Amino acid sequence: MKPASFKYYAPESLEEALVLKAQYGDEARILAGGQSLIPAMNFRIMQPTILLDLNLLAELSYISSRDSAVLHIGAMTRLSEVEDDPLIADRVALLHEALPYIAHPQIRNRGTVGGNIAHADPAAELPVVALAMDSRFRVQSTNGTRWINSIDFFRGYFETAIGPSEILVEIEVPFHAANTGWAFLEVSRRSGDYAMAGIAALITLDNKHICRKARLVYLNLSDAPLEAKQSADMLVGETLSDELIKQVANKASEEEIMPMESLHATVNYQRHLACILTKRALELAYGRAMET
Amino acid sequence: MSDNHSIKLTINGEEYTSSVEARMLLSDFIRHELGLTGTHVGCEHGVCGACTVILNGRSVRSCLMFAVQAHGQQITTVEGMAAEATDLHPLQEAFREAHGLQCGFCTPGILMSLIPFLDDNPCPSEEEIRAAISGNLCRCTGYQNIVTAVKLYVERES
Numbered sequence: 038m039k040p041a042s043f044k045y046y047a048p049e050s051l052e053e054a055l056v057l058k059a060q061y062g063d064e065a066r067i068l069a070g071g072q073s074l075i076p077a078m079n080f081r082i083m084q085p086t087i088l089l090d091l092n093l094l095a096e097l098s099y100i101s102s103r104d105s106a107v108l109h110i111g112a113m114t115r116l117s118e119v120e121d122d123p124l125i126a127d128r129v130a131l132l133h134e135a136l137p138y139i140a141h142p143q144i145r146n147r148g149t150v151g152g153n154i155a156h157a158d159p160a161a162e163l164p165v166v167a168l169a170m171d172s173r174f175r176v177q178s179t180n181g182t183r184w185i186n187s188i189d190f191f192r193g194y195f196e197t198a199i200g201p202s203e204i205l206v207e208i209e210v211p212f213h214a215a216n217t218g219w220a221f222l223e224v225s226r227r228s229g230d231y232a233m234a235g236i237a238a239l240i241t242l243d244n245k246h247i248c249r250k251a252r253l254v255y256l257n258l259s260d261a262p263l264e265a266k267q268s269a270d271m272l273v274g275e276t277l278s279d280e281l282i283k284q285v286a287n288k289a290s291e292e293e294i295m296p297m298e299s300l301h302a303t304v305n306y307q308r309h310l311a312c313i314l315t316k317r318a319l320e321l322a323y324g325r326a327m328e329t
Numbered sequence: 330m331s332d333n334h335s336i337k338l339t340i341n342g343e344e345y346t347s348s349v350e351a352r353m354l355l356s357d358f359i360r361h362e363l364g365l366t367g368t369h370v371g372c373e374h375g376v377c378g379a380c381t382v383i384l385n386g387r388s389v390r391s392c393l394m395f396a397v398q399a400h401g402q403q404i405t406t407v408e409g410m411a412a413e414a415t416d417l418h419p420l421q422e423a424f425r426e427a428h429g430l431q432c433g434f435c436t437p438g439i440l441m442s443l444i445p446f447l448d449d450n451p452c453p454s455e456e457e458i459r460a461a462i463s464g465n466l467c468r469c470t471g472y473q474n475i476v477t478a479v480k481l482y483v484e485r486e487s
Contacts, residue, residue, distance in 0.1 A: 038373070044332050045351035045397055075393045076374035079354070088351070092398060117387070141464025143442060144375055146387040147394070228463045 040078035047090040051097065051177070054204060057089055059179045062201035065089045069113060069152030072144045097151070097206060100125065108210045112151025117142065119150060128212040130325075131170060131219035131237060135162045138221070141229045154190075155205045157197045160231040160257040164191055166221065167208065168262040169237040169254040175207040176200070184209075191261040214250075217241045218326025220318035223256055224310050226301060232257055233302040234310035238318035240272065242326045248272045253285075253318075258294040258311055265289035268315075277323045286315035336400040340365065341409025349396045356380040358396035359406060367407035367437050371466070378465035381438035382406050388442045407437035410444065420444070420482045429478030431469035439465045439475060447479075452487060455480070 046065075048054040058065055066085035068074060069092075077083040091097060097113035100122050108129060110119065119125055120136040139145055139153065139162050153163040154174065167174075168187045175184050176199050190198050199205055213219065223235030235256030241249050251272040253265040268289035275281055289311060296307035332351040337344065340363065347362055359368045359382070371377035373392045380391040383405040410418040417425065420440060430436045439462055446461040447453070453461070458479045459472070467475065 039354070039357070040352040042331060042350070042352055045334065045395070047397070071395075071398075072375060072390075072393055075354075075395075078352075079373045079392070090398060140375070141378070142446075142461065143378060143381055143388045143390055143464050144393075147384075147389045 038079060038081055040075070041081055041084040043085055044087045045090065046087070047093050049093050051094055051204075051206065054089055054091060054094065055177060055179045055202075058204055059202045061087050061089075067091060067152075067155065067204060069155070070115070070148035071152075072140065072148040073152070073156050073158065091204075106212060108212065110150050110208045110210060112149065112155075112205050112207060114150050116145035116148045116150065116153065120145060125210075129170070129210050130213060131221055131239060132163075132166050132210060134219065135166045135221040135237065138162050138223055138225075138232070138235070144229075150208055151205045154208060155197060155199060157191055157193075157195050157261065158231075159194060159260055159262070162221070162223075162235070162256065165235065165237045165254050165256045165262045167210075168264060169239050169252045170211055172211070173209040174205055175209070176203040177206045178203045182206075187262075188264075193260045196261075213239070214241050216243070216326055216329055217250075218322035218324065218329065220321035220325070222314050222318050222321075224314065233299070234258055234296070234307050234314060236311070236314045236318045238315075238322045240277075240319070240322045240326050242323075246276060246327065248275055248277060253289060253315065255289075255294050255311060258296045258307060260295075260297070263294055265293040265315075268293055272319075277319065282316055282319045285319065286312045289315050334397045334400070336397055338399045338402050338404060340404045341406060347396075351395060351397050353396045354392050355382070355394040355396045355399050355404075356391035358399075359391060359404075362396075365406050365408050369434055369437055371434070376466070377435070377438075378442065378462075379435055379438040381441040381465065383441055383445060386445060386448075388445050405441070405444070407440055410440060419485065420447070420479075423482035423485065424475070424478040427478035427481050428474045431467070431471045431474070435465055435467045439467075443479060447483070452483060453479075 065087040068088045068090040097111040099111040101109045126133040172187045173184045218240045220238045223232035225232040237254045239252040251269040253269045255263045268285045290308045337346045369379040371379035375390045375393045382391045
């Protein structure tokens, strides 16, 4: 099928884009990379009446380390640019590891960081990674700019805290702390498909190898990125052992995640995947934390 | 409600000017307006890779872009690979020799994925070749000869 008709605007400055967004509000959909929006329009699952194309806004495409503790990524930065960035590979390894799981190379050449985040698909990789890292998101409107913490940003299926007249313009990503190990894993039926389950794990150890901080965030195991806080807290103050990893994986997969059955995975199978992925991710992240 | 835009873009080194409705996909523009039917259309949701073209040096899905977005851009389609319409590019030659085309439906998309990939990585491993075409579905499930063709090309070029 072909998309339904719409009115197309391609503003040449962010200011112009914000004025249009203020004027049309929810009626105007943002067109970023279009790699999720355009398929939905081709199937007429979505029929927006107005599209605001941000692809001319070079000012929203950058990876900048103007601060020593955090990195700023412009919302229109292509996923493949993030994937190829040496600073991200070195200092935000969790993000680097998650990127190749996003669809296929051709999709990542066009898809954007902001689009992936703002689309808020519970099966998307970047929202999960962003929550695990405590990223912040900068949204802007003609009234000004505000930062939203990732914990407040994702509100359920395709729902975010972005207001009708606001545009997501920047993502703030903290560099990993010292002695931090990371792991991103997911299981999908074919390479590049939406995952049936996935996990982002971060573990920070002290110099006696005792866990000081742990984050476990799950992909497609709820209607939004889901953090297993109680399970992760079981690791804090402890030295990791096979027995502890097993307990954490059991608790997270049995008690904290909220999988919703799909055509390809029953709830029991998703819990099973979450349990296995948690064990593997913790072992991997712990090993990496010991090495750094 | 129709929303028309005039666009000017370069495809295979040739400049085209046209007026398009905003909702026209780049893939349909290339095939139906310009008659460049080498670009195939499969799934129209970005999964199969048949419609892959090269946009400013990077392979992208032409079914996941509107033609109006290609205004001012440089595009290469399979027709632009060889210097002359009657010639084959050495990669196409290798595909022919190694039987890398079975039915041929996925071939243009695969070639358009491989050209930028081989520019960046002229001596890829088999695993890297397979990852590069992981976003292209071969309905004949004949990846073996496709990979052999790429290896043959790489061997000849090195």
